[in-house]
Amino acid sequence: QVQLQESGPGLVKVSQTLSLTCTVSGGSISSGSYYWNWIRQPAGKGLEWIGHIYTTGSPNSGSTNLNPALKSRATISVDTSKNQVSLKLSSVTAADTAVYYCTRADYDDYQLDFWGQGTPVTVSS
Amino acid sequence: SYDLTQPLSVSVAPGQTARITCGGNNIGSKNVHWYQQKPGQAPVVVIYRDTKRPSGISERVSGSNSGNTATLTITRAQVGDEADYYCQVWDRNTACRLFGGGTKLTVL
Numbered sequence: 001q002v003q004l005q006e007s008g009p010g011l012v013k014v015s016q017t018l019s020l021t022c023t024v025s026g027g028s029i030s031s032g033s034y035y036w037n038w039i040r041q042p043a044g045k046g047l048e049w050i051g052h053i054y055t056t057g058s059p060n061s062g063s064t065n066l067n068p069a070l071k072s073r074a075t076i077s078v079d080t081s082k083n084q085v086s087l088k089l090s091s092v093t094a095a096d097t098a099v100y101y102c103t104r105a106d107y108d109d110y111q112l113d114f115w116g117q118g119t120p121v122t123v124s125s
Numbered sequence: 126s127y128d129l130t131q132p133l134s135v136s137v138a139p140g141q142t143a144r145i146t147c148g149g150n151n152i153g154s155k156n157v158h159w160y161q162q163k164p165g166q167a168p169v170v171v172i173y174r175d176t177k178r179p180s181g182i183s184e185r186v187s188g189s190n191s192g193n194t195a196t197l198t199i200t201r202a203q204v205g206d207e208a209d210y211y212c213q214v215w216d217r218n219t220a221c222r223l224f225g226g227g228t229k230l231t232v233l
Contacts, residue, residue, distance in 0.1 A: 109215035111173035
């Protein structure tokens with residue numbers, strides 16, 4: 001059973017870059033073709049898709065799609081040697097305060113089958 | 126942009142049928158997925174690709190999708206079904222995964 005675990009600083013200062021890592025266990029990122037997504041949820045609000053990286057097994061490579069609202073600030077990458085997916089979000093503001101989830105889907109229009117527990121991030125001055 | 130519209134809340138008595146709708150332009154042509162989220166927990170998929178139910182999800186939960194409306198139906202609702210429910214689709218035009226705003230289901 002695939003398990004996802006997000007990690008990263010719980011507190012980020014305004015204007016800095018938020019960096020999160022999703023460690024995958026129970027399976028290799030390189031073992032097949034998957035869509036690794038980042039989703040976020042501000043407290044008391046709904047789910048927002050940040051973007052995904054599509055991996056096909058090639059080392060440290062994949063194609064990305066990003067939410068247009070975040071496209072200029074978000075970067076998603078993969079490190080197959082560490083079995084990790086990463087998210088970087090630059091120039092953060094208080095509006096980026098949220099719980100961030102790492103998830104996986106088999107295809108872009110398929111469901112998000114596996115979710116991490118989520119990691120809370122607060123952006124503060 | 127493509128929008129998904131859900132009611133903010135749905136309330137039913139225990140044992141009754143709860144229906145949560147997700148509206149979108151020609152949503153019947155898309156794969157619709159439904160997620161249940163309880164407080165403090167990550168979402169869990171309860172219906173995928175319109176009508177399919179993952180193993181471990183109660184047979185009381187079902188989905189349908191036609192025209193401009195997808196519907197999540199929970200029969201014989203229980204207090205344990207109380208949660209936020211989100212619909213979700215993939216929009217090929219914008220290459221984005223979209224969520225509805227979420228519906229809070231109350232069983233009382």
